[in-house]
Amino acid sequence: MTDERIPLRLIGAIVATGALAFIGILTETVMTVLFPQLMREFRVDTATVQWITTIYLLTVAATMPMSSFLKRRFRLKAIFVAAVALALVGSVIMIVANAFPLLIVARVIQGVGSGVATPLMMNIILEQSPRSKIGRLMGVGSLVITVAPAIGPTVGGAVTTVLPWRAIFVIAVPFILAACALGLACIEQRSPTEDAYLDPLQVASIIVALVGMVLGLNQAGVAVSNAVAGHDATRPAVVATTSVVVGLAALLAFCWLTKRAFSPLLRLGILRDPVVLLHLVAYLVMPIVSIGFGYVITNVAQLGLGTNAFLAGSLVLPGALVGAVCAPVGGWLYDRFGAVGPVLVPFGVATLGPVLLFAFALHLTPAMLAGFYFVFGFCFALGNSNVMTSALGSIPHEFAPDGNAIFNTALQFGGAAGTALFSTILAVAQAGHGAEGSAEFMHATAVGGQWVFATMIAICVVGWSCLAAAFRIRAHRA
Incomplete structure (x- = not known):
């Protein structure tokens, strides 16, 4: 008879990867509360400061499609350690950055880490959960994804009321290190890796597709907002239209390349x-x-x-x-x-x-x-x-x-x-x-x-x- 109990090491692995994903997603919405402070400190306008969030979303969207290839090609612990390293490096840069471009670099690094950590958590649940318990464990994974963005504004408002905005990332570092220790102790490799091949054309096309469409949506909103406010909307409108057209063309190219590939990036x-x-x-x-x-x-x-x-x-x-x-x-x-x-x-x-x-x-x-x-x-x-x-x-x-x-x-x-x-x-x-x-x-x-x-x-x-x-x-x- 199959043992349907949930192993303690599986719980530890889910907590470790879930904590890493939670911190990454939480900082996505925390940053929106910090916009006024960042604008004053780095002397940038609203259109510029919103790239703190936009660049993060673009990076996460471009990274997540790689998770299937990473799961097949590399061991789970190696993927986890890479996500931890990216989260730590990004947080440290956010703590010490004294120029706005450095913040953008940090958000790109954090976006890659979050784009790796979230699918890793779900893959561990899907692969290692007892069949009769998969629903409730997927529920645990889902709450990480849905709760973190919802409480982000509250956390950001509470912390920045009494502390400088950089304190958010100082607080995050011990949690990232604790998640790392737990993950190294608990994550197990249940399935063998494969010699999966990463086609650079497929990677480039899916990145261009997702970045183009997310950027198009973002700039379309900026264009409409500018137009109704009586400001010049030409530039964001052109960027939005170009981005969506290029994004859709790249998506069609990705689908065509995937259909013909021996080792597709995503098996559509x-x-x-x-x-x-x-x-x-x-x-x-x-x-x-x-x-x-x-x-x-x-x-x-x-x-x-x-x-x-x-x-x-x-x-x-x-x-x-x-x-x-x-x-x-x-x-x-x-x-x-x-x-x-x-x-x-x-x-x-x-x-x-x-x-x-x-x-x-x-x-x-x-x-x-x-x-x-x-x-x-x-x-x-x-x-x-x-x-x-x-x-x-x-x-x-x-x-x-x-x-x-x-x-x-x-x-x-x-x-x-x-x-x-x-x-x-x-x-x-x-x-x-x-x-x-x-x-x-x-x-x-x-x-x-x-x-x-x-x-x-x-x-x-x-x-x-x-x-x-x-x-x-x-x-x-x-």
Whole structure:
């Protein structure tokens, strides 16, 4: 009889890689709170300082597709040590940097580390978990990905209230070292490595594709914001259009190269299955809402309700913390009842959060913002980890690293798209409505929030419909 207990060393390996991924993702959203301080210290404008976050997103998006190749080619401990080294080097540079370009270099290094660590955690779970426990362990992995960006603004606001902004990275160093010690003691190699070949053309095309599309979304938001504010939008519009066209062309080139390759970087054949493809679409669009919520709530609270930065960041905290509890619970429900109920029911109820926010958008209070987001955060955490688990259950086990890389890349891209989309909608609503802090500007922000919440409802319906269609196809096959 198969032993279905979870080994202690597996728990240690998941904690070690999860802590590393958590720190990397956390610093992604922490930095948004630091923009005003960084602008003053390094004498840069808003358009320049946002590259602190944008360059990180671009780097993570470009690195994650490599995870399948790394898993096949190198030992798990070697990959882990590389991620630790990158996280440490990036943090040290952030601590001592005295020029803005050095911060950009540090964020690139940290982005590579995070792009390696997050898929590594998921690969360990997929490869080494007992089959009957995989749902709850994937839930643990999912909470790292979903909770870290949600609590980032709160952590950043709390730390920088009493300490210099560099203290965030000073605090991170001991946690990175502790994760390193735990990982070296617990990570085991269960499967042999392969002589996988890294085709430079495939690598270049997927990097150009992802960087082009993320940059295009970002610059499109900048162009629209500039246009509605009456500023020159020509340059960001040209950059956005060029980036998207080049990105899509590179993506098509990557697909063509992969189809012809003997050792593809990502084995995209798994997407021929409509069940997997529909799961992927849902996993791409739902993070637009979940990660975008952190931006929307903090900005609506400050610019529409007049709260301070710390309170605005704190409004996200209850929904984020309940997510930390509910993600593993959702995984347990998956192990117990299968995929259909533990995915469709929570996602259906989660849509109620944006619906309530839309209905009360012009009469919101901070408590209502936090409460309605709590509804979404609670139910989203129950169902989200099960989407990837359900999809990977439809493909052969040896292709799991490819599915892991594809789904994690989609998650990162969806998060970047959410922030760009919602910031643009708010900017359009606010344009021409007086100075920040005026009653007219606050009302315009509330109206923009209502537009955002309507967009969130539509996205949630699309995601839910894709999953329902996938389960219907699977049931028909059975």
